[in-house]
Amino acid sequence: MPNLMRAKTFSLAYLFGVIAIGGLYYAAVDNLAVVQRTIDYSYRAFLLKASAPVSGKLIIDGGSSSIHGIDSRKIESRFGRLTINLGDNAKYPLAYKIHRLKPYLKASDTVLLTLEWNQYAEGNVFSKEYVDTVFDERGSNSFYYNDLPFLERVWFIFTKVPFLLAVERIKTLNGVDSDKENLDRGESFSLQQFYRRVQGGERGDSKRQAVVDIEAVRARLLSTSCDRYILQETIANDFTVSKGFIQNLKLLQDTEVATGARFIFIWPNVVDSVQNDCYQSPEAIARMPIYGEDIKRVVNAHGFDFLGSYEDSHFDKSCFFDTYYHLLQECWVERTDKLIEQMEVYGLAKSAVSGRDILPQLVSDYLKSLPVNQVQITDLLEQSTSPDNEEFVSGWANPEVWGRWSLGYESHVLITNIDVQAQRLRIKGRYHHGAEPTAVWVNGTNFGEYVLKDRTFDLQGVDIEGGVLELRFRHRNPKSPKELGLSGDTRKIKFGLDNISLLGPKG
């Protein structure tokens, strides 16, 4: 057959074709889909990088249990070592937490790992939320990706990143409607916030006021007992230490050897809710003591130490904050004192460095090394994962990673202390089951109906002198995913609010 490739050439060529397309895809995702922030979105990641030059620091890492129960400043005062708390979410892969730490550790650093129970029972779980936040337009968790070694990046992209998500992120971040402006604004916002937080001595602990409607939170949790909640994966894995965790221990060993830092394990904070039910189910009573010892044994066998017993960090319902893993601030003292005592018994070395003194200087030096864009526009409403965000007055569901869904036909947002010089309002959102226009009122003025995927409104003529911005949205045709046969979710949703921001004048 003339003009045709030889069959052998053809067969080998398509294999090279797959490799070539794969390589191009990797390069595109690696370079174009992940936000490269100069200033991290996460204050904790920022602290980690800023404090990298310091030797002998104490780093607390793990799930949210560690940021809702341990007072880093108190530990810092006692040991005279700069202490930062990096805990975020126990559903993020532990291996990636280790990769993230590695470049910033010094030989005399100590890392306290407050892992939650699922991290012993599962391998590295890559939840949808995690992957989404690595790729979101703020770069909420992009530092996790950016700190990965090359092969881990390849593995992550080809096994964990949905193709459509990658393409969508490449398109959004690099399209005509570039998000560069958003990113600059976000970085500027982060910078201002982080300055304030450094000055205020924050070390990454999540110090929040008690939840106002605590009974509602408790009622929501009632359907799942404490043991079902905290030990779900443990029970599913039949109280066995997972192979995935053991692999993570090997990665920790390698990291310890490479950096000289020391890793110590501590148990998660667990708190009863309505009744004293944590570790009280017959299954937990029978198996937890043995399981706890099993974990210790495995950890010790890999050359790491464990402080105390898991019951040391079990609190009664008077300490309940908003989940079985979060303590009220009033109970942090007890937890932290106990931990300090265990660390002293363990023989953790003290130093004479004052974190309060050195951190502002470290941050200042760190920032000087970065090409930070100072922009005038300020983000008004950074979506928070906190369910008690007061700006969302009514008609909103609990926050998603990207923002919030509206609930029902009307939604109401009230923002105070806004910049009265603002001249434009930008709303970014998304729609469930079809983009039907949303009616918008700003401080009582009807702006009409618009599809609010990315819409900027002129605020001339709107009274914002009092620094208050009240937004009302009326939605058409809200429907629940259950009604549409998509899932069992019964919330009647329509409009998803990604972001609201105030802008200066055009140009």
Add this chain to the structure above:
Amino acid sequence: MLFSSPLYIFLFLPIVVSIYFWLNARRLVVAGKAWLVISSLFFYGYWDYHYLLLIVVSMLVNYALGNAISSAVAGSVDGRHRPPSKKAMLIFGVLFNLLLLSYFKYFDFFLANINVVFEQNFPMLDLLLPLAISFFTFQQIAYLVDSYRLETREYDFLNYCLFVTFFPQLIAGPIVHHSQMMPQFDSVWNRLLRWRNVAQGSFIFAMGLFKKIVIADSFAVWADQGFDSEQALSFFDAWGASLSYSFQLYYDFSGYCDMAIGAALLFNIRLPINFNSPYKALDIQDFWRRWHITLSNWLRDYLYIPLGGNRGKVSRTYINLFLTFLLGGLWHGAGWTFVVWGALHGMALCVHRLWTRAGFKMAAFPAWLSTFIFANVAWIFFRAESLEDSMRVLKGMAGINGIAFSSSYAEVWNQAVAPAFSVSAEPMLMPVILLYYLSCFATIAFFLPNALQIGGYLPYRGVWAFKRGAIALLFISGVLFYSLVAGIHTTPSTFLYFNF
């Protein structure tokens, strides 16, 4: 391990092919066959290793029976032995296979009906249906009957295992005959890697993969949305759901068959064609000559003809025809929806026979349209979870639940037209993009040559024919790459025919 999974495409298949030809190149023919059997059993056990024992026992029993039947035949020929009752052995063998299938597939269905009819409460077995049991059972029944008919014989257990377990056709067919397969494995010519077959097989495999991961999996979303919805379906939604399923099934099953043929071709094995553009059929008989061809042939050869075929009275022929398809429906699944689906096709074939016997003819277009619409309606019973669900979709298709439009059209309607007629429109469930998908992929199914024609497996000389050039190269590379990333974060979608 799905044909469309990266594990299969990038690891399992290349390793098995490479080692198979490496062994054959060193004249280790038996080792090559053993390697294929081990690989196939690994492939089978990858889903659930518990059922490995089942398939091995099934093969042992059928091999022993087949051997005994063949020996009995041989004995009867040379006259040295008293001929054993080979018919009794055949009956025993068929019963053994049917009982095995019934126990795993139909026992709970039977019990559930007993419970309803006699108001009993016998507990269900809740057995997990062993993968491919319907296929390997039918294949082995065919082997026993063929042995009985002196059409085949096998004295080598390894060969027999290879015939049953050869992984490209193990899970969902095509249902192959021993006499079709073993001469190919024994051919010296086939023991060397043939690059032409590799190129052609890869192209056909990629075509099937494209059908599965790009087309069928897209239609699946809309089909599920409609069939699983609890709300009453409006006219367009119901048609959208039923057509989505018709094309999902078409591209899913034809995609699977293409991948099976493509993978087998890498080993220089030509599997029988199982699927030949059924939606181009001009009548229901034609449809069954194009859809799941090896099953149709099996039903004809091992059920319809043994029942008497068309050799008896006219009425008996119709009964045989109807029964064959009724049982064919039940073969697909233990449920009344499958029985109804089989019955509908049985009736349609009877009507078609009456029609042609009466000398009626229909022009090509209405003949094609009525055949396709019938198949589409019948698929509703095939897909729905229950008869009630089927009726819900059918009511929607008949317009009983009203008509809805896409949200933007509904808005225009409500503002411009509704006030005059006092009839407002609800936004529809199905997205407008479905219309584009249907237009595009229906056109391909109705008018274009199929993958086997394009790939040169079936005769075709048109412009679409596969040429080893840059376009084919890019196509294969692109599809294989996409298979690597297409399934991430989505629940793996199995092939629909794996359930049968």
